[in-house]
Amino acid sequence: MSLIDALNWRYAVKKMNGQPVDQDKVDKILQAALLAPTSSGLQPFKVIVVTNQELKEKIAPIAFNQSQVVDSSHLLVFAAQENYTEEGIDAVFNRMNTERGLPLDATDAYKTQLKGMILSKSAEENFNHAARQAYIGFGIAIAEAALLKVDSTPMEGFNGPALDELLGLNKLGLRSVTLLPLGNRDEAGDWLVNLKKVRTPMNEFVIEFK
Numbered sequence: 001m002s003l004i005d006a007l008n009w010r011y012a013v014k015k016m017n018g019q020p021v022d023q024d025k026v027d028k029i030l031q032a033a034l035l036a037p038t039s040s041g042l043q044p045f046k047v048i049v050v051t052n053q054e055l056k057e058k059i060a061p062i063a064f065n066q067s068q069v070v071d072s073s074h075l076l077v078f079a080a081q082e083n084y085t086e087e088g089i090d091a092v093f094n095r096m097n098t099e100r101g102l103p104l105d106a107t108d109a110y111k112t113q114l115k116g117m118i119l120s121k122s123a124e125e126n127f128n129h130a131a132r133q134a135y136i137g138f139g140i141a142i143a144e145a146a147l148l149k150v151d152s153t154p155m156e157g158f159n160g161p162a163l164d165e166l167l168g169l170n171k172l173g174l175r176s177v178t179l180l181p182l183g184n185r186d187e188a189g190d191w192l193v194n195l196k197k198v199r200t201p202m203n204e205f206v207i208e209f210k
Contacts, residue, residue: 001147003143003146006146008197009149011197012154012192013068013153014153014190015068015189016067017186019073019183021150021184025148029141029148030076031144032140032144033137033138033140036136037136038133038137039133040114041092042092044081044084044130044134045080045174047141049076049077050074050075051073051075056075058166059166062162064158066153068181069181072183074182076180076181077167078135078137079164079174079176080133080174081126081173083173084118084119084130086115089114089118090111093111131175142154145180150183150184151182151184151185152182152183155178158179160176163176
């Protein structure tokens, strides 16, 4: 199945049936998120995987009781760094250079320039930047799920601070950005399952400068 075919197959599932998703498929979805491009390769986000049913039931009211949270097989929480730090940037480049067999100082000029741009900004500006990187991984995870015929529901509708407190994300320097329940559609109970996918016509969507 091509990516276009997969994206035509997928939709934002409104009702899941509670059946488990094979772990190997979940692993591939997480690998896709891991391999997502991010600004300067900083990867300023984590993916929290929730399978514990009691914890999902605690998250449900935080997510306005959307049933997919409870009925999902795996609930993915994409969480971005609250801020960038000098130590964190150093760690990224040290790992990068070590694994490439390069001297640790091979990227010092670029790293110094990058620190000057990033560390001069406010924490909120840097969180917003990190959140945008998380969204790239989020989108690629959705695409990989579709290719594997794993249903998902992209969610922004939840109380971020409440979820952060429940999961202890603040202690990790993280803030939740999006949720992605993974599961299997309940075809009998989902009002959206048989409705046509509707998008803006291509000639209205694309603006060309020739």
